[in-house]
Amino acid sequence: MVSELSQDFVHQPIQGCGPMVATFAQIVDLLRCPDDAEPLRYASGDLLCPRCARRFSIYEEDLAEILPSRPHALPRTVSPQYRNAYIEAFEQNYRDDETSLAWGAEESVSQTWALKRLRQANLMGPAGLVSADDSEVMKLSQDGISPYADATGVIEMGGRDIEDTEHMVTEVAIRAFYRHYREVMGF
């Protein structure tokens, strides 16, 4: 089964994904207010939620480069070396007692592109604009559950379905991932 998935991955580009988002205006279209999921508007130097009037100041548009870009298939112009390294990183077979996470492949690119990658690193890691909250929440959760080592706990966020939502404050994607994972693995 793993090798079947592998073949799909190598030969078929990811369907329905556009090119990477480039400009600040395009990125703004992807953003939602964390309070009420209303699309944000760019107004006089700030991001503004038209529903609750909450403002998020933007001082330097460079920072917006680190905001999410849509996933995309490897373009045809990618060098064979990069393509091979990418496939090698993401397409390894593991034993069931191993855990590994591929983050990317070695790139040989321009200074400009390297700078973009350095800016993107502001998102992840212990000081990541996205991931720092996760570390905080996981620590609090662990503090909460560790006195009950013999019990089983389930924390749900927003139900059990995998319906589309208009915002990103949802665990739908991860539920869908594990639903598929269970099917593939026959659990």
Place this chain on the structure above:
Amino acid sequence: MAVPLVLQYEIEALLAEYAAVLDAADLEQWPEFFTEQCLYEIIPRENYDRGLPLAIMRCESKGMLKDRVVAIRDTMMYEPRYMRHMISGVRVTGESPEGITVEANYAVFETLIDDLTHIFNVGRYLDRIVRDGGQLKFAEKHCVYDSVLVPNSLIYPL
């Protein structure tokens, strides 16, 4: 290098003021210590020593520092905490038209609610300081920390 006493004092006073602002979590004042075009980064020693540029926090202008403050204030969720900076061994290592280069050791302690104070991050500041409108400001500040790991999360700048 022979350093004029006044300059040594000015640099130490700047670093003391910088630490006081961060220890008070007066984050809106933090970008004011930097020039408009600046580089601020928090980078592990492991990468810095090898000349690898990947940092856990990187701001390339005063605007990006301000954006970081907005993120901390408005969008990030974290446990309340006190930070405390100890800065010592302040050395002026060079002076040129590009500015004054300074090295200093720092230790930052973190106190979480209901927890004992622990050592959060230890390393050295590698700074390039310039005079900007009569005031000393950081044109570059590299916080090079010794540990490979950061406990849990790094919310406030160092």
